Amino acid sequence: MSTSDKSTTEEKHTxxxxxxxxxxxxxxxxxxxxxxxxxxxxxxxxxxxxxxxxDPGYTxxxxxxxxxxxIDGEKGILLHRGYKIEELAAESDFMDxxxxxxxxxxxxxxxxxxxxxxxxxxxxVDEQLIRFFxxxxxxxxxxxxxxxxxxxxxxxxxxxLEISDPKQRHLATIRLIAKMPTIAAMAYKYAIGQxxxxxxxxxxxxxxxxxxxxxxxxxxxxxxPVLEKAIDCLFVxxxxxxxxxxxxxxxxxxxxxxxxxxxxxxxxxxxxxxAHGGANEAVLNMLTExxxxxxIPEFIARAKDRNDPFRLMGFGHRVxxxxxxxxxxxxxxxxxxLKELGVEDQPLFELALELERIAREDEYFIQKKLFPNVDxxxxxxxxxxxxxTSMFTVMFAxxxxxxxxxxxxxxxxxxVQKIGRPRQRYIGAKPRKFVPKDERG
Ligand code: SDX
Numbered sequence: 001m002s003t004s005d006k007s008t009t010e011e012k013h014t015x016x017x018x019x020x021x022x023x024x025x026x027x028x029x030x031x032x033x034x035x036x037x038x039x040x041x042x043x044x045x046x047x048x049x050x051x052x053x054x055d056p057g058y059t060x061x062x063x064x065x066x067x068x069x070x071i072d073g074e075k076g077i078l079l080h081r082g083y084k085i086e087e088l089a090a091e092s093d094f095m096d097x098x099x100x101x102x103x104x105x106x107x108x109x110x111x112x113x114x115x116x117x118x119x120x121x122x123x124x125v126d127e128q129l130i131r132f133f134x135x136x137x138x139x140x141x142x143x144x145x146x147x148x149x150x151x152x153x154x155x156x157x158x159x160x161l162e163i164s165d166p167k168q169r170h171l172a173t174i175r176l177i178a179k180m181p182t183i184a185a186m187a188y189k190y191a192i193g194q195x196x197x198x199x200x201x202x203x204x205x206x207x208x209x210x211x212x213x214x215x216x217x218x219x220x221x222x223x224x225p226v227l228e229k230a231i232d233c234l235f236v237x238x239x240x241x242x243x244x245x246x247x248x249x250x251x252x253x254x255x256x257x258x259x260x261x262x263x264x265x266x267x268x269x270x271x272x273x274x275a276h277g278g279a280n281e282a283v284l285n286m287l288t289e290x291x292x293x294x295x296i297p298e299f300i301a302r303a304k305d306r307n308d309p310f311r312l313m314g315f316g317h318r319v320x321x322x323x324x325x326x327x328x329x330x331x332x333x334x335x336x337x338l339k340e341l342g343v344e345d346q347p348l349f350e351l352a353l354e355l356e357r358i359a360r361e362d363e364y365f366i367q368k369k370l371f372p373n374v375d376x377x378x379x380x381x382x383x384x385x386x387x388x389t390s391m392f393t394v395m396f397a398x399x400x401x402x403x404x405x406x407x408x409x410x411x412x413x414x415x416v417q418k419i420g421r422p423r424q425r426y427i428g429a430k431p432r433k434f435v436p437k438d439e440r441g
Contacts, residue, residue, distance in 0.1 A: 015040055017049075024049070035070055052423045058243075059318070064251065065414060068101060068406050069242045076322035076371075080240060081105065089329045094235035095119065095205055098177060098402035101240055102409065116205075122178035123199035123208065125186075126156045133190045142187040142394045143272045149183050150176070151265030161259040163412060172260040173405045180398045181205070185212035188391055206232040209398070214386065226340040227385055230333055231395075234378060237326040238396050240403025241374075242319070246270040246277065250404040251411045255420040260408065267404045268397050274313065277400070279375035280392040283314035284383060287348045287355070296355050304364045312359060314376030321369035330377040337381050349380045 014027040026049055029041045039062045045051050055061045070079045078085040081100050088097055092106070099107040099115050107115060132149055153175070154161060160172035186196050189212075197212045207223040210231065215221030241247070249270040253263040271277035290299050303312040317324060338344050356372055359365045379392050387395065411417055 013038070033065075036072070046423070052425065054425055057318075058248075063243055063248060063420075064411065065416075066243070066407070066410055067104070068403075068410060069240050071242050071319050073317070073319035073321050076320060076325050078241070078325050085237065085325050086329060089233050089236050089326075092236060093204075093206075094232050094239065094399060094402075097236050097239050101402050101406035102173065118174045119178045119205065120199075120201040120208075122175045123182055123201060125153075125179050125182050129153075129156060130186075130196065133186060136190065138191060138193065140191070142184070142191065142390050143268065143278075143397070145187040145190070146183065146394055146397060147265050147269050147272070149187075150180070150268055151262055153179070154259045154261035157261070161261075163254075163257055163259065169260065169409065169412070173409070176260065176264055176401055176405060180401050181209035182212060184391070184394045184398055185209060187394065188213055188388070191388075191390070204228065204232070206235065224340070227337065230337045230340075230381060230385070233329070233333055234381065234395065235399035237329055237374060238378075238399040240400070240406060243407075244276065244318075245273070246400065247404055247407050250408055252420040254408045254411050255417065257419075260405070263408055264401060264404055267400070271397055271400065272393055277375075277393045277396040279313050279373070280379045280382070280396060281389050283352075283375055284348070284379040284389045284392065286313045287351050287379075290351060290355070293351060293354050296351075296358050299355075300359060300362060303359075304362075312355075312365075312370070314372055314379075315359060315365070316368070316370040317373045320371060320373060323371045324373040326374040327372040327376055330374065330381065331372075334377050334380045334384075338384055341384050343384055346380065346384055348383070352377065352380055 013030040013032070015030055016025060016027050018025045028045070030038045031041050032038050042053055045053065053061075068081065070082075071077065080088060080097065081104055083092075083100070083106075092100075095116055096106060096112065099112065103111075129149065129152070132152060133145070136145055136148075157172070157175055160168045160175060162168045182199055189196050195217060197215050197217070199208050200211050201208065203211060203223065207228045210223040210228060211221050243251070246267040250263045250267040253266040254260075258266075274282040286299070290296060299310070299312070302308045302310040303315075334349055335344075338346050338349060356376070360371070364370075375396075378395075379389065382392050382395055383389065
């Protein structure tokens with residue numbers, strides 16, 4: 001229970017606003033959470049005082065109450081339901097973390113078993129959906145397919161659209177977590193002209209995904225346990241991350257009471273951007289363009305040049321002004337995966353390590369607190385495992401679906417929740433007379 005909810009006689013914590021033009025003065029209440037900065041409650045600011053706040057990009061705005069994820073950007077701390085990401089990555093697995101994000105606590109054996117069974121029971125997609133794929137070009141970007149097909153799930157699963165029914169909300173949640181890997185693997189198989197591979201429920205969530213991605217009907221396939229664990233760890237690291245752009249998109253779409261499949265499709269669309277989840281694909285393209293260590297200074301200079309739109313992809317973060325703890329885990333995981341695959345000296349990994357070293361010694365990056373983020377090393381691992389660059393952001397969308405859904409449930413269950421509808425600072429034309437076509441210059 002945060003202190004803002006406690007009804008005590010102690011004096012309210014407030015801030016005073018003084019308008020030095022009009023001389024108006026008023027107080028706004030300050031609320032505290034369990035951790036992190038206090039918040040100034042501005043909910044009545046317009047209604048009572050006729051002001052809007054101004055915060056493009058929401059750099060200083062808390063859009064909701066949430067108990068799911070906590071980030072301390074200065075210290076590089078990431079907690080999910082209070083558990084450190086480093087411990088979850090080392091000790092837990094993606095099904096465990098998905099359950100914990102959704103239900104608030106780590107599952108016991110019985111709860112885990114039931115959740116696993118539900119997910120496996122829904123890993124197939126409606127057979128009719130397969131015909132969807134034939135409408136796409138073979139060279140369609142897999143994220144374009146994901147946005148289209150996931151949104152279209154609402155055309156098939158009519159018994160899990162009613163968001164006011166907890167049973168239907170739960171069923172949609174299970175279906176989405178279960179079907180994301182299946183649809184992702186289908187998008188890949190379609191691109192390379194191989195037959196779709198049906199789910200194999202005898203395998204783990206991640207093992208099943210690897211089989212649907214890389215097996216062919218003509219041969220036996222057993223997932224490599226080291227790679228299975230590496231992908232599962234990558235899924236844990238990408239599962240949720242507070243109110244990032246795609247999560248805020250899902251919340252905003254959900255606030256209009258759109259169905260869950262439409263909300264997740266909106267999240268996938270937002271994640272696709274290279275400033276967000278699309279950065280993992282952009283990092284690999286950037287490393288490939290840099291090509292060799294001796295060209296690093298040229299690209300560092302471009303990243304620092306305000307007149308050059310180039311940015312060092314995989315570096316910087318709105319919240320982390322320290323090393324992204326997920327990047328630390330991925331950097332060591334990359335070593336393990338490359339060793340398992342016998343490509344320890346993978347040139348792009350060596351290049352990434354050198355690029356990080358040089359950037360982190362550069363005054364510009366130090367002063368602006370730009371560190372590697374979750375996307376900087378993930379692509380190295382995925383490429384080494386045989387995933388095409390175009391599938392990298394799909395690999396982000398699969399696990400983030402669990403986080404998006406946990407945030408969607410929390411939003412729907414929030415008693416103060418209402419449709420999201422920001423305002424603006426209007427800088428356009430004042431009222432003016434219409435000019436008929438024949439009188440225009
Ligand atoms: C993800 O929000 C989340 O939690 C997202 C995420 C999640 O799990 O959901 O963590 C996943 O999206 C990670 C971020 C992936 N994106 C990239 O790696 C793309 C490269 N990074 C940048 O585009 C940028 O750092 C952002 C978009 C990530 C953050 O941008 P901000 O917070 O809006 O910061 P900014 O653009 O205001 O930058 C502050 C300054 C600027 O310089 P000045 O205008 O002050 O002179 O730092 C500079 C920027 O030009 N800067 C960079 C840079 N990132 C910021 N300069 C060079 N290279 C960069 N990568």
